[in-house]
Amino acid sequence: MTSIPRDRPGGPNPLRALGLDRLRRRTSMKWRAYPEDVLPLWVAEMDVPLAEPVVRAVTDALDLGDTGYSAGTGYAEALAAFASRRWGWDGLEVERTAIVPDVMLGVVEMLRLVTGPGDAVIVNPPVYPPFYQFVTHVDRRVTEAPLGADLRLDLEVLEAAFRRAVADGGRAAYLLCSPHNPTGTVHTAEELAAVAALAERYGVRVVADEIHAPVVAGGVRFVPYLSVPGAERGLALMSASKGWNLAGLKAALALAGPGAAADLARMPEEVGHGASHLGVIAHTAALRDGTGWLDALLAGLDANRRLLADQLAGRLPRIAHRPAEATYLAWLDCRALGLGDDPAEVFLRKGRVALSSGLPFGTGGDGRVRFNLAASPEVVEEAVRRMAAATA
Template sequence: MRMDDAATATREDPFARLTEPDLRRRTSVKWRRFAPDVLPLWVAEMDVDLAEPVVDALQRAIRDGDTGYPCGPGYAEAYASFAAERWGWEPAIDPIRLVPDVMIGISEVFKTLTSPGDTVIVDPPVYPPFYSYLRHLGRRIRPVPLGPDLRLDLAALEAAFARSRADGAGTAMLLCNPHNPTGTVHSAAELATLASLAARHDVLMVVDEIHAPLTLPGAEFTPFLSVPGGESGIVVTSAAKGWNLSGLKAGLAIPGRAAADALARMPEEVGHGASHLGVIAHSAALHDGGRWLDDVRHALLAHRGLLVDLLREQLPSLGWRPGEGTYLAWLDFRALDLGDDPAAVLVERARVALTPGPPFGPEGDGFARLNLATSPAIMGEAVRRIAAAVAG
């Protein structure tokens, strides 16, 4: 047994503490979008208690009436300390900018540093809001799909960079690191090559690293800004996914050394949309929530293995290449003849809600995304229902 497997086997699963009735008392979209007989394994919320340091920090703020506007560098300092401890890389504090959340932060970066009509390259299948936000900004989207191995197709990206440059349009790339929905954790070599290509073709790199804390044991996350050439990029991130804090809005835009002056042009009022309670919660998570995070990561590693076993036993024709990060499983239903949107079929036939694949790009036709961040009991029941629906 590997060390990581041994550690996982001896940890209590934090997802097993909450029963389905416990979870159905929640009023967020995951548990309220669908009818009560539907098991929701779709949107990126985790079925887990909050980390105690986060609860303590929020309760203290409420007791003290500390519910005003955010102030100071504490969130940036907490992120820098976490990055140094986890990944051996520490960004400069002063250039980091507070943003309302990751997607609005990304949108504001593009508003500041690109123009309507500029080209933004994405690598589908990829997080659907990338498309909707970029279209709203009037940017042209150029998709460069991942390779068959669900990793970056660097040759295709280089060709796309060159084509955009020849067209005379300003060009940027919006990258997920780790990738949503596949769970791919880009290697240091891949990111360094990508950074070099971007520099050669004058491509602005904007990188969403919100899932970085959820890189699973045994895999290694590399911050984009830490690789050679990465200093010209901008990362937007938060503790939202790692600690289940999406309802407590607060994010950070982090420039590489060579991009600090460019990011400084982003209007100061962008940061006014962040919640003070969000800043408090995210700072506490990054500063004091490491043990909780490790328990979650090891549980998710076990859940990944459980899903492998469940699918092998009950849905052997369903395809899945397990990722190294996130709590997302990108499932290939094409052999099961459920059409382009199997999630729509399964919510009716199996009473299981998955995230539809087509909004991730044409590469998502026939796919659906499953959220592993639930109890083993719920995941087992969901797979049983899907298998029965397909067999029936």
């Protein structure tokens, strides 16, 4: 794969900047769900200080009292420039974007545009659990097309799922996780082009969740779904949330291919009012001015992926694991440890380390856990030590 271009890292590794004493003062979900003796490595929050350009932009807005309703296209323009510089993609047209409150709420709105109640939405388990929850809550039915044994898209299985989904004459959508959560798989241009061809053949509309797009390993290139041939009728959601740890500053962008512009134009105007103006300011600053900080983070994550692999090989060699190509998550197959379908429960109870249970990720999640790498190296080492002690 062609390497994704990176800027010169803008400072030291952010993952080394904060100690546990300071992190435990945070009031977000990661630090409040479990007692203080538990190491929380579950939900997708990072143990980092915010990038300085983001802090400056939000602080300046607060100083101005700029806390009203969001306006303008600055966020979309910043994302378009980032996509061009980072991924060599110049096809992100500001006119075919819309602000949404966050990626998953944007997914819901896109599904409402291209499917109806009772229609099928295809997903690739093991996959981000809200894919099941949000699809069900919007009165669509989930159809699984599991990843292959290599944790990549299985195009034959996907085609069979497409065929079943439209067999009754209804509409269908494919909710693509790209990069894939929890496996960290980065879909290739060839895989995505094959997806687009299948979608056109069966009349399935693709909605791509690309929230982890900025977070890729060294030597790996992210390919936006809307950049591949045949994806003109696709829809995608992007955000700076995962790359810069901005989940609490709500804002995301819905993107439409040329053939989906009319669909996006039908989205109710009030949907965009759910985004935070401060969120839009923060995400815009991250994309425009925070790439040096991002690259320092990516270097730290690369080091943590190597560290986790070494620690597992030394302490828990029966855990099957391949370092992810993207995200700051690791998908660990613990079945050989004999801990049952939910090893996360054992690691929490006996080791006092909180990981995400694999069970809510759907087919292929039993006996697995998701490990959040976005912590200091010392915390990663301590977590593996505790996991090993829990299995002794």
